[in-house]
Amino acid sequence: MFGSKLSREIVLHDDECQVMFASRLAKANGYRDLEEFCWMTSLSLSGLQTMNDETAGLLSAWSGVPAARLRKFALTGNNVTSFGATFVRRSQLEMASLRVCRHCLCHDMLAGHGRAVTRPYLRAAWRWTVIGTCPIHGCELEVISAGDITAWIARRTDALGLNLPEIREPDLADVYFSNRVNGAGKASEFLDELPAYVAAEFCTVIGHFKNLPEDGRARNRIPEGFMNGSCRREGFLIAKQGKEAVLSFLSRHVHAAIETATEFMDIYGVARRWLRKFVNDPDYRPVLELFQRHAEQHIPMEAGDVFLTEVEERQVHTVRSATVEYQLTPDRVKNVIEKYGFTTTTPNGGVKAARVFPRAALHEQLVVETQLLTTPEAASLLGCTWQFLDILLQQGHVPYHANSEDYARVFRRISRESVVSLLARLKAQRNCVSHDGLVSIHIATAICHCKVPEIVDLVFGGKLTKVSWSGDELLLKNLLVDPQEVLPHVALDEAENYLDVAALEKALRTTTVTIDELLKREVLPVEMRRHPRTRVHQRFVHPVAVEQFLDKHISLSTMARENGKQIAGLKQTLDKEGIKPIFEPTGKIARFYRRSDVQRLGLA
Secondary structure, rough: OOOOOOOOOOOOOEEOOOOHHHHHHHHHOOOHHHHHHHHHHHHOOHHHHHHHHHHHHHHHHOOOOOOOHHOOOOOOOEEEEEEEEEEEEEHHEOOOOOOOOOOHHHHHHHHHOOOHHHHOOOOOHHHHHHHHOOOOOOOOOOEEEEOOHHHHHHHOOOOOOOOOOOOOOOHHHHOOOHHHOOOOOOOOOHHHHHOOOOOOOOHHHHHHHEEEEEEEEOOOOOHHHHOOOOHHHHHHHOOOHHHHHHHHHHHHHHHOOOOOOHHHHHHHHHHHHHHHHHHOOOOHHHHHHHHHHHHHHHOEEEEOEOOOEEOOOOOEEHHHHHHHHOOOOOHHHHHHHHHHEEEEEEEOOOEEEEEEEEHHHHHHHHHHHHHOOHHHHHHHHHHHHHHHHHHHHHOOOOOEEOOOOOOOOEEEEEEHHHHHHHHHHHHHHHOOOOOOOEEEEEHHHHHOOOHHHHHHHHHHHHOOOOEEEEEOOOOHHHEEEEEHHHHHHHHHOOOOOOHHHHHHHHOOOOOOOHHHHHHHOOOOOOOEOOOOOOEEEEEEEEEHHHHHHHEEEHHHHHHHHHOHHHHHHHHHHHOOOOOOOOOOOOOOOOOEEEHHHHHHOOOO
16 A cells, blocks of 8 residues: 655656665655655665666655656566666676765755755666766766665765866766666667667777787777776777768778688677677677678688678688689789779788688689680690690690789780680591591601691681591691691792702801891891701892892902911001991901902002
8 A cells, every 4th residue: 555645855866876866755754764754654675776667656645756766776587687768787786885976976966955965866877887977067976885875875965076086078988878878868879779778788898909909919808898998988989970980980990801811700800709699689789780891891701600600601712712612722812902093012912812802803804814814724625735725825726814913923814715616626627538648747756857846827827628536526636637638838938049057158158147147237148047957947148149249249268368368467457447347247257358448559
């Protein structure tokens, strides 16, 4: 049965804890303390915390305050409880002692009404240990060993204002979370979506990442756990800017740690250990999804891996995982990574391929790379040596792609399609039922006295009608041709009347080194022709050109022999007369002079 209203009423503040309101009500009406008041009015002291229907009804009857207002800060759950305008962890509420700001209490003493001892009141937000400082005065909340605020003040009324702590700039995080408890409006679109206790833990985790060393090396534990005010403050300054600011910060954190991390998931270590206990808790779902999505986009995980929940598909590759998916060598994967700008700086200032890269960013480029063969791979597919393939590349029968000029070493890449097309063209060209008279390309070169590139050009240029191969499988090393069909295409040049180097030595009565120098300087016009005996291309000079050269030039040795003079003395005479050779030779190369220059001396 509810009692009657007490004679002296006091005002219940909107941010006041109902237990301490009962303490003030008791003192105002002459009770010694809260315990005596509860005993006299049949109130349950412990029931004041939870404010069940009976307790709320009694206190409402005694105080004249509606029961709904008295229940504002009542504890309703075992682990997570409603508390004012939000939800907090019950374990984070101070129950055994009181936390106060004496500046606020002194202000109440001066500004309130009624008996002085009943004016100061306990702000409910002070009970939440996540809040470490006064949201108004910035000083740390003092912990006092008392369960009855009014009785404590009554014993210390004169000393309440002595040695007050220094007033400081309010901690923005404590201001925010105090407002969350009191329902004082919105301040951060992202954090406001979360229950206050989840938002506080989230800020602490983000602040922990912010306080890590510059190399991003993870610590497995948050110092002081979720009561770490410094971490919470740093995290709040980031989180209050919104979800995109959080994601941007996390990306920088991962970038700083990714190159040195032993286990990629450890980069998110504290967050992962915190959230994996709450995978099925709807209060944590927005934060859990944020970390899960960010991790999938920034660290390598394959389908089936579990970060917080199971990964559905890979979004980030390492070099190793890319080699497996695309069946490329690590070096080829690194070349693609570097080519498209996914690089990192080495300790000595160099640049190398990044350790990880987004799969979507390079998927198409790596697929294209799988269609490009290296020269050994193409040679293996064609069934030939790399030297044979090199001939095909040089003659343009197989197109290729060269890597960027930025690379010190040039790599040639051949599309798989061009190799398949070449083999298909050869198969279509085959029209020999019998291999009679056909020989391998190397035997054909011996018979026809020609080189492999010449026959290769005839085969792949479509100039031969009799082309086949030994065995069931088309391999270029097994190609067969008809030497009789090859011969007309490699017929000899009419070089019988031309002079080769040996013949030139006799015609000019000089040495090989002199002939080489004359040809090098193009004093004698040289032509590349097939030798009539060896059928090998070599240097030739037409006899007419030799005659024209001898009509206009004469060597120093020939001049000395024809005039009965010593070579050394003759050279001195020519030098004295200022007559120069057609070029100044070195070593044992002979000197040639223009006949027109030496005729005035009667030497030619």
